[in-house]
Amino acid sequence: MSIRINPDLLPDLLVSIQQSQQNEAIATQQLASGRSVNQLSDNPAAAAALVSNHDQQAQDDQFLQNNSSLMTRLQSADSTLSNVVQVLTRAVSIGTEGANSTVSAADQQAMAQEVQGLQSQLVGMANSTYQGTYLFSGTAITTQPFTLDPVTNAVTYNGNAGVSSTQLTDGNFVKTNVPGSQLFQSASGDAFGALQNLYTSLMSGNQANIGAAVTQAQNALSQVSIQRVFYGNAMNQVNLAESFLNQDKISLSSQENTLAGADLAETATNLAQAQLANQATLSATGRILSLPTLLDFIK
C-alpha cells in the first residue's frame, strides 16, 4: 500500500502562488527604484557600506566646493602679485634712469612723482580683497593690511604673520596664504621701503642713495617673485586635488552602484521569469482544483 499523501493540495499551491507573486514584487520594486537594496535587511553589509560611501561622496563634494573657492582666491592673489612685479620692475627702471648723471633735477623730481604714484598703486594692490576679505593680511583677513602715511610715504603693516592651512582632500593640507609682511616688508626685500627711499633720493637727487634704493627695489622684486612661487605651487596642489576628487567621485559612484544598484538586465529577466512562474502556477492550480473526483462517477 502506498503512503497516504495530504489530500489537501491547496496550501502548497497557495504557497507557490505567493512565492511567485513575491518574486514579481521584488523584481518590480528593484526595476522601479533601480536599486537592489531597498531596505537594510535586503543586504545589511551593503547598507552599512553605503553609509561610508554616501559620507565620502558628500565630503568630496564639499572639498571640491572649498577647493574651487580657494582656487579663485589663490588666482586672485597670484594675478595681484604679477601686477606687483610690473610695478616694481617699473620702479627699478625709473630708478636706473634717475641714477644717470645726465638726468636733470626737474626730470628726477618728475620721476619721484611717478614713484610716489607707484607706491600708492602698490599699497592698493597689497590691500587687494577677495570676496570682502584681504588677501595679504595673514589671518587678520578683515584688517586692511597696509596703510600709507601721505606725508612721509611710509607704509605700516597692520595684519599678522598667520598662515592658514586648508584640507584639499582627506588629510591633505595646503597652506593658503603668505602674510603681507613677508611679501612686501621682509628683511630679504622691502618693496614699500625701497619705493619710499627711491622717492626721497630722487627728490634730493642723491645718486648714491638712488643707486641704493634701486638695489632695494631689485631685492623686493626678487622677494615677491620668490614668494609668488608659493601661490603657483598651491594652485598646482589644488588642481591635483581636484582631479583626484573627481576621480574619487567616479569610483565612489561606481561602488555605490555595485553595492546597491539593481542589475537592470538581470532584474528584467527575473521579472519575466517570475511572471511566467506565476502564470504556470495559476494555470496548474486551476486545473488541479477542478479535477474530477470519484464522486463525479457515482450515479
Add this chain to the structure above:
Amino acid sequence: MGSLSGALNIALQSMLAEQGGIEVTSNNIANVNTPGYARQRANFAETDPVRFGNVTLGTGVELQGVSSLRDSILDLRDNQETQQQGQLNAFINGGQQIQALFNEASGTGLQAPLTAFFTSLSQLSASPGDVNVRQGVLTAAQNLANAFNQATNNLTTIQRSTDLSVSQSVGQINSLTTQIAAVNAQVQTATSLGQNAGAFIDQRQQLINKLSNLIDVSQIDAGDGSLTLTTNSGAPLVVGAQSFQLTTQPDSTTGLQHVFSQGTDITSQIASGELAGQLQIRDQEIPSIQSSLDALAYNLGNSVNLQNQAGYDLNGVKGGNLFNIPATAAGSASGIRVATTDPTKIAASGGPAPGSPGDNTNANTLLALQSQTIVNGQTPLNAYSNLVFKIGSDVSNAQSNQQAGSLALQQIQNLQGAVSGVDINEEAANLIRYQNAYQASAQVSSVINSLLQTTLNMVQ
C-alpha cells in the same frame, strides 16, 4: 442451528452498521474544509459467534465506535514550529519598523545629518571668518541634534506600540487558555465515558496551536485525556479544567508592562511565540539601538565641546560648549541640544588674537574629529555604520530563520494532512462500499422475508 430470524437480525444489524459508516463518511465530507478537523473512521467489528453443537455461526457486524485519525507527535511539532514562527514574525514586524527609521538605502537615516555636520566644519575651515558659514555650522549642528532626538522619539514610539501589543497578546493568551481548559474538561469527560473525544481534541489542538503562536507551550498528557499546559519555564497555563491567567503590571522605572504568572515576573523567561518576539523588540533590540545612539551622541557631542573649548571664537574669547548633553551617555540622543544660537561662538581660531578671523587652526581640529576614534574606539560614522549593519542583519537573520521555519511548518502540516486530511476520493469509495453493503443487506432481509412467507404458507 441457525434461524431465519437470526439471519434477518444479522441483515438488520448490518444495515444499521453501514448506515453508521455512511454517517461518518458524510461527516468527513462535510468537514473537508474545516480547519483542524481530523478525518474519522467507522470501526466495524464482527459480533461474538454462537455455537450450536459442532457448528459455530457468526452473528453479524457491529459499529464499535468512531475514531479520529491524528498523530499527536506531529501536532506537537506543529505547535513547536508555530511558536518559532510567531516569535520570528513578531520580531520581523518590529524590526521592519525600526529599520525604516535608519533606511540608508533611501537616505532617511543619521548619515546625512552626521556628514552634513562635518562638511559644514570643512566649509568653516575654508572660510573661518564668514558668518554665513558659521551659521551653516550651527544649522548643521541643529539638524544633527534634531536627527538624534527624532530617532529616539521614533524608537520610543515603536517601543510603546510594542508594549501595547504585549498587553494584547497576554489578553489573547488568557482567552485561549480559558477556552482550552473548557475543552480539556470535555475531553476528560468523553474519555472517562469511553466516547470518541475526537471532535473536542480537534478543537483543543486548534486552540493550542493558536496559543503556540503567542507563547511557548509545553504540554504533558495527564493520563485522563486532559493535557497540562505550562510555559517552557514551568509557569502553569492550563491544568485539567482550570486555566491560569497571566497578568501584566507596568515596571516602576520604565513603565513597560511586565508579565506575571501567579505573582512571579516571568517576562524574561518567555522563550517563543509572538509575545517573546514582541518582548525581544521592546526589551532588547530597541534598548540596544538606543544605547548605541546615546553613545554616538554623547561621545560626539563631548568631543566637539572639548575641541571647541580648546579654540577661540570670532571675538577672540575662549570657546564654550556647542552642544548641551546629559552628564552620562544614557539619554544623550534624546537630550542633545545645540548650546548656542550665536554663530560667532564657534571656536575656529587656534589663538586668542581677536583680529584674526582667518585663523582656522581649531576648525581643522574640529573637522579632524570625523576621522578620530571617539565613539567607543570607532569613528562617529563607523559607529553608525556598524549600527546600521546590526539593525539590518537582525531583521535579515530573522527573515531567513522565518523562511526556513515556514518551509518546515509546511512540511509538518503536509504530514498532518497525510494522516488526518479528508480525501474526497477515499470518502467516495467508502460511500460506494457502504452503499453496496447496505443494499446487499436489504436484499438479504427481503429474501429472508420471502423465505419466512414461504414457511408461513407451508403451515396453512
